[in-house]
């Protein structure tokens with residue numbers, strides 16, 4: 004089984020790699036465009052980015068399955084939130100989606116995000132470090148390291164692969180009866 008992931012971000016690739024352990028799958032990281040803005044600002048746009056990445060990665064790698072993971076932010080009645088979405092597609096264009104953890108972000112991030120800054124840049128300024136997005140991520144910083152970005156995406160990857168397994172096992176059962 005060949006699985007493509009539409010990113011080379013270490014946190015995303017590492018998460019999918021862990022989710023596939025024991026599956027005998029070979030993972031191909033493919034740097035594809037998300038087809039949405041670099042910093043998605045809604046659930047719809049973030050989910051669409053995940054779907055686009057999954058489709059493009061699967062096609063480019065001619066893989067059995069494609070997985071896309073996308074981070075975004077959304078304004079809500081409880082303030083500004085970090086959000087995460089994932090998508091898995093198969094060769095017949097069937098698609099499974101799952102949402103990830105969401106946690107509040109500092110309200111001071113709202114204006115720069117609206118002005119077009121990416122969360123990744125804001126996190127670098129906030130921590131005075133580079134590459135936060137490929138390591139613990141915003142979720143890791145704001146949970147004092149208790150939940151890092153890779154672990155958060157691992158949950159999303161498991162939700163995707165689990166749903167895929169549930170549906171394909173169900174089909175195999177009905178074929179055999």
Ligand SMILES: O=P(O)(O)OP(=O)(O)OP(=O)(O)OC[C@H]1O[C@@H](n2cnc3c(O)ncnc32)[C@H](O)[C@@H]1O
Nearest residue numbers: 010012041042073074121122123126136140141142
């Ligand atoms: O190489 P890709 O796959 O694009 O990885 P990325 O880190 O840019 O991740 P996304 O495009 O999915 O995220 C959209 C934007 O949100 C930022 N972002 C999302 N989650 C983040 C996090 O936990 N920490 C830092 N930046 C984050 C990210 O840097 C982008 O600017």
Ligand SMILES: [Mg+2]
Nearest residue numbers: 037041042074
């Ligand atoms: Mg990006």
